[in-house]
Amino acid sequence: MQGYPWNGSPTLRETLTKVAGGTPAASVYADARARIEECEPQLSAWAALDSRATSRAEELDARPVSNVLPLRGVPVGVKDIIDVAGLPTRCGSSVTSPDPAELSAACVERLEQCGAVVVGKTVTTEFAYFKPGPTKNPWNTGHTPGGSSSGSAAAVASGMVALALGTQTAASLIRPAAYCGIAGLVMGRGTADLTGITGLSPSLDSLGFMARTVEDLRIAHAAFTGTAPVDAGTAPLLVWNGSDLADLDPAMRAALRRLPEWLDGWDVTDFAHDDHITTLAADHAVIMAYEAARERRRERENHLADLSVPLAELLTGGTQINEDDYWGADYRCGRSRGDLAEVLQGKFIIGPAAQGPAPAGLEATGSPIMSRPWQALGFPTVAVPGLVTDSGLPLGLQMIGAPGTEDALLAAAMRVEERLRGQPPVASAMP
Numbered sequence: 001m002q003g004y005p006w007n008g009s010p011t012l013r014e015t016l017t018k019v020a021g022g023t024p025a026a027s028v029y030a031d032a033r034a035r036i037e038e039c040e041p042q043l044s045a046w047a048a049l050d051s052r053a054t055s056r057a058e059e060l061d062a063r064p065v066s067n068v069l070p071l072r073g074v075p076v077g078v079k080d081i082i083d084v085a086g087l088p089t090r091c092g093s094s095v096t097s098p099d100p101a102e103l104s105a106a107c108v109e110r111l112e113q114c115g116a117v118v119v120g121k122t123v124t125t126e127f128a129y130f131k132p133g134p135t136k137n138p139w140n141t142g143h144t145p146g147g148s149s150s151g152s153a154a155a156v157a158s159g160m161v162a163l164a165l166g167t168q169t170a171a172s173l174i175r176p177a178a179y180c181g182i183a184g185l186v187m188g189r190g191t192a193d194l195t196g197i198t199g200l201s202p203s204l205d206s207l208g209f210m211a212r213t214v215e216d217l218r219i220a221h222a223a224f225t226g227t228a229p230v231d232a233g234t235a236p237l238l239v240w241n242g243s244d245l246a247d248l249d250p251a252m253r254a255a256l257r258r259l260p261e262w263l264d265g266w267d268v269t270d271f272a273h274d275d276h277i278t279t280l281a282a283d284h285a286v287i288m289a290y291e292a293a294r295e296r297r298r299e300r301e302n303h304l305a306d307l308s309v310p311l312a313e314l315l316t317g318g319t320q321i322n323e324d325d326y327w328g329a330d331y332r333c334g335r336s337r338g339d340l341a342e343v344l345q346g347k348f349i350i351g352p353a354a355q356g357p358a359p360a361g362l363e364a365t366g367s368p369i370m371s372r373p374w375q376a377l378g379f380p381t382v383a384v385p386g387l388v389t390d391s392g393l394p395l396g397l398q399m400i401g402a403p404g405t406e407d408a409l410l411a412a413a414m415r416v417e418e419r420l421r422g423q424p425p426v427a428s429a430m431p
Helices: 012-020 025-043 053-062 106-113 150-157 174-179 214-225 250-262 274-295 297-302 309-318 323-343 372-377 406-420
Strands: 046-049 075-079 117-122 163-168 183-186 206-211 237-239 268-270 348-352 381-388 394-400
Touching: 012 025, 012 214, 025 046, 025 053, 025 075, 025 117, 025 150, 046 150, 053 117, 075 150, 106 117, 106 163, 106 214, 117 150, 150 163, 150 174, 150 206, 174 183, 174 381, 174 394, 183 214, 183 406, 206 214, 214 381, 214 406, 237 250, 250 348, 250 394, 274 297, 274 309, 274 323, 274 372, 297 309, 323 372, 348 406, 381 406, 394 406
Parallel strands: 075 117, 075 163, 237 268, 237 348
Antiparallel strands: 046 117, 163 206, 183 206, 183 381, 348 394, 381 394
16 A cells, blocks of 8 residues: 555545435445455454444434434444453453453443444554554555554554544554554543553553544544534644654654744744753653553563563563652653643644654554653644655654643644645655
């Protein structure tokens, strides 16, 4: 698969329009299943498909149209660290139980209440950490789809489903969204019920959505939260250059230089608080390791030899972090959270979602460094698609807002996406 990989499959908005126009939910699901059968042999995005999806779609069709369901008939993939009743939650690991979950996670129940049809469980990296699953990038199957919400990203990017659930502890949603050329929303920490999700770090774990466009994310978020989309206009933007956390690909550097030109008419200035960001990235790693060692204690104590080397090192290393270092990192994150929330009143940050396009190879999932600071803050974040390099790979940006600004952030991100989609391919090598 090269180029735009969804091949005419409907977006979430288009799916809802079809259903509202009389297309049965069962027919929408049948189309999605046919697309899965076409793409799955190449992409390996699914851990398990739900044999009950057809009957659930038929049950939706039996309900009167007057029964308003904001996501009626929308096919949804669920990352395989999130419980779906009747399906096992394997977390990309052989040490988890093959027995089906008795109850669905709160977020899955909410989507089904909105009329979504759960298609199945999407592939995740091992316990949502570094060890890759079998999934490939739909834009180029020789490149990583990212991690750990890799299956969800590939399923959406290839048009197998219009919406997918993901999670993020470091860069687990934003990076695969960027690599696979789709939109992703990480909801602000504490705004969603995480019951039924196998976590890694309670202070950092967040729920999110993946869809083809930011407009689709707005629709999904509004349905999920029961709110109405808002219009943020052209709120001022602060361009973040990556704070020298890591070397950026030449294409990403070129894109950041041209942002003011592409966003002509917006108030665009540089983000001038890099001192916070470098500290946050380091403190994120401390908090994640410390909490993961305790959250995944059963696996550390009983199955350490069965875990991948990176995960085993994370869990054992986390036991060596003392409480003073952990609480110090937590305190600094709290101070920065307050300071930057004040800076972002009425403004949003825009910067690299990853260092560049998806790296070649499937042995690793890319670096999470560009998301660590923002995840340490727990701020809502949106992966904004639209840019493509001259090598034919997506180039993702991310936008960050203050706590509680998901609606306005999505509105602003949708306007930015419109501008980015009109740009020519970005050079992937310096002239």
